[in-house]
Amino acid sequence: MVDIVLSSSSDSIGKAIDEYNDESSYNSSSDSDSSRGNTTDEEYVSGVPGLPMEVIQEQLRKASGSRAGTSSSDPRPNTLDEEEVTVYSCAIDIPSKTDEQRLKNLKEWYQIPDEYNPRNLGFYSKSLFLYVIAGSLASATEFTIQNRCAYTVWPGILSGNGPTLGNGGFSLGPGASVQLTAQPGWSGRFWGRTGCNFDGSGNGECATGDCGSLQCTNGGTPPVTLVEFTIGTGPTGKDFYDVSLVDGYNVGMGVKATGGTGDCQYAGCVTDLNGNCPSELQVTASGSVVACKSACEAFNTAEFCCTGDHATPQTCSPTQYSQMFKNACPSAYSYAYDDASSTCTCSGSNYLITFCPTGSR
Template structure:
C-alpha cells in the first residue's frame, strides 16, 4: 500500500472569514481537481468547544496532517488521503500545548503531543475506524467504535450517499449515564467513560485468551448499555453485524458532536 505523503489540507473557519486557509500557523492550500485523486475526509467540529482531532495510519500507511491539529467550534478541515488508506481518527478534549507542540489533553492524549505522528490516543476515546479499499476489494469499510471507551459523540457518513452505505455513529453523550465503575473524572466532572476491558482488565471483558473468538466473546452488561444508547457503534470486539459499514464514495463527513438524531 502507498504511504500517505504530505497532505493537501483545506480549512474553513466560519468565525474567521478573513483568514479561511490558515491553521497551526501555516497557510494551507486549496484542493484542486488535479490533486484530488484520492478520497476526501471532511472533519467538522460541531461541539461547543475546541477539539484536537488525532489521527494514526494503520500498518504500512502514513498519517495525514502529522496526526493532529486544533479545530475550533464551527471549523472544518478537508484531508485528501489515497485510495486504500487505513487508519483511525478520534477527538481530543481539554488540550493545552506550548509553542513546541508539547502539552496534554484531558481525553484522547497521544504522549502529550499536538502532532500524534503515529501515536494512538489514550483510552477512553470514541474512535472512527476506516479501511478505504484493499488489494482484494474496492469497497470502503468504516465504523465508530466504543471498544476503547467513549469521550465525545462522533459520526461518519458518505457525502451524497451510495449503494449499501450508512451512518456510523455514537450521537449521544455517554458521559452523563456512564456507570460509576467506568467513569473518568477530572475537575469534578466526568470527561470519559472507560470500556469494560480498560476498567476490569480481564480476558472475559477484553475478548482475549479463552474469550478471543466470536463464539466465546459475548457482549457484557456494559456492552448492552453502550449498544442501547449508541446502536450504530461497536460496543464490543465482535459487534460487526450492526456496526460495520461498506460503501464506495469519494468523500466522507466525520462530525464531532453531530446533531441528534443524525
C-alpha cells in the same frame, strides 16, 4: 478532467521536449548560461528552459486541436488549471523559488509520495506524473472533519497504511472544519482529544485521548471514541468504516458518507455517554465526568476483553456494559466482536466526520 498528452509526434511540443532533454541546454556551464540569455526566473515556470508558460500553453492547445481534427486557429478554452501548470513548473536542475513553492503545495495538497517528485524524473516522465496526479484526484477520498461541540476538540489521526493526514493532529475550534485527502488503500483512525494544553512547540497533554503531543505518532490513551477507516482500491473497491467504543468513550462522533454507492450507512454515537456512565467506569477531571471507560479497561478480565477462553466470536458475548453502550449508540462497535451491526461499507464516497453530531448529520 482535463486530458493533456505530451507527445513528441507534435512538432512544436516534440522540439521543446528534445531541446529540454539535451543536457547541453541546461548545464551550468558558461555556454549554457549564454544560451539562456537573460531569461527570468518567472519564465522558467514552463519547465522548459527559455520557453515561458504562455508559449507551452499555446503549443498544447494547438496540439490538442490537431488531434481533435480542428484547426489550431480555432478559439479554444484554456484548459490548464493551476495544479497542471504546477507540473510543468518542475524543471529539472533549474532553480526557481516559484517552482519549489508550487511543487511543495501540490505534494501537500494531494499527498504525493516523494518517489513521484518530477525533479527526480525525466521530462517524458512528467506526462506520466500528470496522469498519476490525475488518477489520484479522480479516486482520492476527501474527509471533512467538523466540530459541532461547544468546546475545542483536538483531532488525533494515526495512519495504519499510507501517509499521515493532518500532520497527525491539530486544534479544531467550535464550528470549525478542515478537509483532508487520503489516497486509495489508506487506512487509519481518527479520534477527538479534549482538555488539551500545548505550548508553541506542540508539547503538552490532554485530559482525554492524549497521544503525547499535538501531532500524534501514537494512538490516543483510552477511554477514547474511535472512527476507523480502510479505503478501497480500484473503481469499485469498497471502503470499510466504523465508530468504535471498544476503547471506551470520550466525545460523540459520527461518520456520514457523501456521494458514494452501496450501503453507505451512517455510523456514529450521538448520545452523550459521559452523562450516563456508571460510576465504576467514570473518568473525572475537575469534578466532571470527561470520559467513560470500557469494561475491559476498568476490570481487565478475559470475559470483558475477549481474550483467553473468550477470544472467539462464539465465546465472547455482549456484557451488561457493552449492551449499555450499544443501546445508547446502536451503530457503533460496543465490544470486540460486534461486527455484524457496526461495520459499514461504501464505494467512491467522501466522508463527513463530526464531533458532537446531532442525529445523522
